[in-house]
Amino acid sequence: MPLTLYYHPLASYCHKVLIALYENETPFTPHLVDLGDPEARAKFAALWPLAKMPVLRDEAKDRTVPESSIIIEYLEQHYPGPAPLIPADPDLARHARFGDRFFDIYVHTPMQKVVEDRLRPEGRKDPHGVEQAMAALRQAYGMIDRQMAASRWAMGESFSMADCAAAPALFYADKLLPLGGHPNAAAYFERLRQRPSFARVLREAEPYFAMFPQA
Numbered sequence: 001m002p003l004t005l006y007y008h009p010l011a012s013y014c015h016k017v018l019i020a021l022y023e024n025e026t027p028f029t030p031h032l033v034d035l036g037d038p039e040a041r042a043k044f045a046a047l048w049p050l051a052k053m054p055v056l057r058d059e060a061k062d063r064t065v066p067e068s069s070i071i072i073e074y075l076e077q078h079y080p081g082p083a084p085l086i087p088a089d090p091d092l093a094r095h096a097r098f099g100d101r102f103f104d105i106y107v108h109t110p111m112q113k114v115v116e117d118r119l120r121p122e123g124r125k126d127p128h129g130v131e132q133a134m135a136a137l138r139q140a141y142g143m144i145d146r147q148m149a150a151s152r153w154a155m156g157e158s159f160s161m162a163d164c165a166a167a168p169a170l171f172y173a174d175k176l177l178p179l180g181g182h183p184n185a186a187a188y189f190e191r192l193r194q195r196p197s198f199a200r201v202l203r204e205a206e207p208y209f210a211m212f213p214q215a
């Protein structure tokens with residue numbers, strides 16, 4: 001099995017790639033990285049100096065591939081499965097990539113900002129930044145709600161890389177700012193939770209959820 005995924009079961013960007021792997025039943029070896037362990041962190045940083053997860057290592061091609069969106073692109077190109085996550089049609093492909101960017105930048109990034117702030121020591125917190133991040137989430141929820149009024153998945157009828165990006169971003173964002181007031185977005189989130197690939201990711205993350213910082 002040439003593919004190894006360096007990941008952590010709780011890490012949201014890792015969820016995005018795990019969904020893509022599970023959607024296509026792509027064989028891989030999971031390598032859990034504990035960034036809290038200095039030795040494990042140093043080993044991981046030797047592979048990818050930014051030490052951000054996930055990273056895919058392809059021994060067959062001697063390639064190290066960081067960045068969740070790029071990993072999904074790589075899998076689509078070199079290890080395609082029965083469920084393409086980026087459509088062949090260039091216009092639809094651009095649309096899928098746009099959805100991926102939207103969820104990463106406008107949901108995942110502000111969600112991470114709020115979660116990371118919870119981990120900061122007293123006196124080093126950034127309440128203004130958190131307020132801005134919560135406002136960004138609110139605005140994104142409104143847009144998702146309008147989009148999902150007439151859509152099953154982010155791109156319509158077919159599940160795509162945009163949904164891989166949406167699932168973990170919304171999962172953790174919902175813990176900070178519940179989606180409840182946005183019925184179409186909430187229904188979309190429920191469909192994502194029911195999707196077998198994401199349901200499996202959540203089951204595997206379950207033993208680690210106690211590590212998620214509460215407010």
Ligand SMILES: N[C@@H](CCC(=O)N[C@@H](CS)C(=O)NCC(=O)O)C(=O)O
Nearest residue numbers: 011012013051052053054067068069
């Ligand atoms: N843009 C990166 C973001 C990766 C990222 O932020 N990963 C988090 C886990 S979800 C991480 O490794 N955090 C550890 C750290 O920042 O030290 C991607 O799409 O893969």
